Amino acid sequence: MPPPSQPTDERRPRALVIDHAWRGLGPGPASLSGPGGAPLTRTVKLIVLPLIVRPALRPELAADFLGPTEAARLDALIRESGTRLAATAQWFTLLKKARRALGVVAGNPQDLYFQRCFELATEHGAPSADADAVARAVVEDVADAGGGRTVEALKDCLADPALRARLDAELAVAWESRQPTADAAEAVALATETLEACGAPEPDSPAYAAMVGAGHGGLFGRVLWAHANGVWGGEDPPAHLGLTARPVPSRPEVGRGASTATLPAPLDRTLFERLFVVLQSSARREELPTVPELVGREAGRSCAPLGLYDESLRVTVVLGGRLAVGLDPLGPGSASAGSTAAHRAVNSRWRREASVLRARRMTVSPCPDPDGGVLDALAQDLRTPWVAYMRRLWVRLHGRDVHGAPLGDLASAWAVLDGVARSVMMDHRARVRSALRALSATAVQAAEQRNA
Structure with missing residues (x-):
């Protein structure tokens, strides 16, 4: 049974209104939620606010604190989207499965797929019999949109001994100057x-x-x-x-690899580690320079x-x-x-x-x-x-x-x-x-x- 309607006698933080309404949806959107049942930060940032609340069209819901009327409207919008959000969560689980099958490792799945999953839920509803093929096509499309801007491409680029030697010399000159x-x-x-x-x-x-x-x-x-x-x-x-x-x-050193679990402090990172984080976390990889350009600029930036x-x-x-x-x-x-x-x-x-x-x-x-x-x-x-x-x-x-x-x-x-x-x-x-x-x-x- 969903929790009771939210208090209407005072202004409430918008984040709490979203949290309360989300928990009222039950287990349906579990893969979009944290361990405690609240929506993930990226869920709010990538789905709830831009695709459900749409503050640009509803400026009265854009404030950090909402009055009783606005809070009730926001609560209703999220609850009305419950079925679509449950389908979004199912599509996300399916896309992650397709991602593993295809061996795709670049980028954060939430950044890459959350909004695409909401689009799929809007167009198709919950996944059906042909959903595996659709999910595979979406994962491949997202991967292709990166234009080769992947961690694997970075590894291949920095595996060139001549390039590594040139970068090391550039770093030495820049640091000494x-x-x-x-x-x-x-x-x-x-x-x-x-x-x-x-x-x-x-x-x-x-x-x-x-x-x-x-x-x-x-x-x-x-x-x-x-x-x-x-x-x-x-x-x-x-x-x-x-x-x-x-x-x-x-x-800074050139570096050969990186691990999210063992990244050093920001100013102690190698070129590889600095660009590894960018390529892993960017939701707009297609807007980035090519990997060789990224490497060249990062030598000076570091x-x-x-x-x-x-x-x-x-x-x-x-x-x-x-x-x-x-x-x-x-x-x-x-x-x-x-x-x-x-x-x-x-x-x-x-x-x-x-x-x-x-x-x-x-x-x-x-x-x-x-x-x-x-x-x-x-x-x-x-x-x-x-x-x-x-x-x-x-x-x-x-x-x-x-x-x-x-x-x-x-x-x-x-x-x-x-x-x-x-x-x-x-x-x-x-x-x-x-x-x-x-x-x-x-x-x-x-x-x-x-x-x-």
């Missing part, structure tokens, strides 16, 4: 002013344009080539906030300040670092970088999370973690939130740099900064839920054994 600098005080001051402006409904500040125009992102990146102590505006976090595991970044070419993206890294040192999920006192409107917005959202509230109690409790350390480890992640934040931010900005997608104004930059914060928060929430499910299952098994 760098010009480190020693002062980033003005960049930090302008970053603080810019983040304060992010509290407005439509963020805007001359400080952002000033930072981009003066090249403060590149300046800051050159500082990090020489040292990084205290440059972010905080004293406790590691010097590079997880962008590199070394005292200072070292010259030796540029902050590993990026575009100045607006570099400035966004600086803003992200300044925000990261003030992230304080566990409450006042664990961050040393002060507060801006951006910090207050992100921290207040994070502190309302149930998983964070439990972590805070565990942090101040004199008793050991009764769950054997599993949740304590997750609580410790909240003591160093800048690691996950900066790593995810850099990857997102690097993808934009490769695609040639700068951030032209503060509103665009803040959308990325805030979006990364939400992504990190939701990832932590999912990990806590997964840990709790595992612990609950263990407790049930133990009880059954005792009663046996």
